[in-house]
Amino acid sequence: MNAPVLSLPAEGLEQLPWSYEGHAVHSLSRCPEQPVGPALLLVHGFGASTDHWRYNIPVLAERHEVHALDLLGFGRSVKPAGLPYGGALWRDQLVAYVQERIGRPTVLVGNSLGGYSALAAGAALGPLAAGVALLNAAGPFSGEGTEPKGWGAIARRTLGSALLKSPVLQRLLFENLRRPATIRRTLNQVYIDKTNVDEALVEAIRIPSLDPGAFGVFRTVFDIPSGQPLDELFAALEAPLLLLWGIRDPWINAVGRRAQFQHHAPNATEVVLEAGHCPHDEVPELVNRALLDWMAGL
Numbered sequence: 001m002n003a004p005v006l007s008l009p010a011e012g013l014e015q016l017p018w019s020y021e022g023h024a025v026h027s028l029s030r031c032p033e034q035p036v037g038p039a040l041l042l043v044h045g046f047g048a049s050t051d052h053w054r055y056n057i058p059v060l061a062e063r064h065e066v067h068a069l070d071l072l073g074f075g076r077s078v079k080p081a082g083l084p085y086g087g088a089l090w091r092d093q094l095v096a097y098v099q100e101r102i103g104r105p106t107v108l109v110g111n112s113l114g115g116y117s118a119l120a121a122g123a124a125l126g127p128l129a130a131g132v133a134l135l136n137a138a139g140p141f142s143g144e145g146t147e148p149k150g151w152g153a154i155a156r157r158t159l160g161s162a163l164l165k166s167p168v169l170q171r172l173l174f175e176n177l178r179r180p181a182t183i184r185r186t187l188n189q190v191y192i193d194k195t196n197v198d199e200a201l202v203e204a205i206r207i208p209s210l211d212p213g214a215f216g217v218f219r220t221v222f223d224i225p226s227g228q229p230l231d232e233l234f235a236a237l238e239a240p241l242l243l244l245w246g247i248r249d250p251w252i253n254a255v256g257r258r259a260q261f262q263h264h265a266p267n268a269t270e271v272v273l274e275a276g277h278c279p280h281d282e283v284p285e286l287v288n289r290a291l292l293d294w295m296a297g298l
Helices: 087-102 113-128 151-159 167-177 180-190 199-210 214-222 230-236 254-264 284-296
Strands: 018-020 023-025 027-030 039-043 066-069 106-111 129-135 241-246 269-273
Touching: 018 087, 027 087, 039 087, 039 113, 066 087, 087 106, 087 113, 106 113, 113 129, 113 230, 129 284, 167 180, 167 214, 180 199, 199 214, 230 254, 241 254, 241 284, 254 269, 269 284
Parallel strands: 039 066, 039 106, 106 129, 129 241, 241 269
Antiparallel strands: 018 023, 027 066
């Protein structure tokens, strides 16, 4: 399997073998000599990987035990054909990781699709979930349609829903979307401050797309099962909740979505940032500070 050049400082990082249901999962961790409070598990969004936490892990790990993993189908984790890619698979993968690898109360932090997965896992973990932090989380509410965001939305705007039923057109679209120029252009659309849209980030997205199973995973963007609605997950979640908003996210109506989250999770702590879809990488200093301040009160 092709592996991106790790953009995180290697010192202190542990990369230990782990598998879920027999499938190899890439994960890494870093821990100070005397960690404070609960552990952290960082979960990336669609098309991303542990590399997307490059500016967060070193800072958060100064105080906390920090873990990050690549969801099955992404990054350096395997991408086998036939897996039921979707919220249930990734929820169960995260639950198993917390139970088997961390083994103590953990705050789950997720961006976009990873936010939905982190919320679902947090609701399922019960007392092992010390908290959940969502950064521009994906997922539908009850009664909503399943119109895709991100890559799926780009695809539908480009070719239209009917044409996307063609595997040939899906393949052509996939080949275009994994071109470095297209990746960079897309990132420039969703980062308000484009400073961190650099070669390392582009390559961290492009290289996993060269893996043999990557196209099969990409095709699921058009038909990922919606999973349990967000409002049901909020109702089931017993742990404290932090909502971090890149309020200028062009992929979602962040203002309207924020109002929905407030309605269904009125007790959540909120932080609003002048950023786009990936605030943890665009304005990492602000996200790190917000996470550390919030965790100090858990």
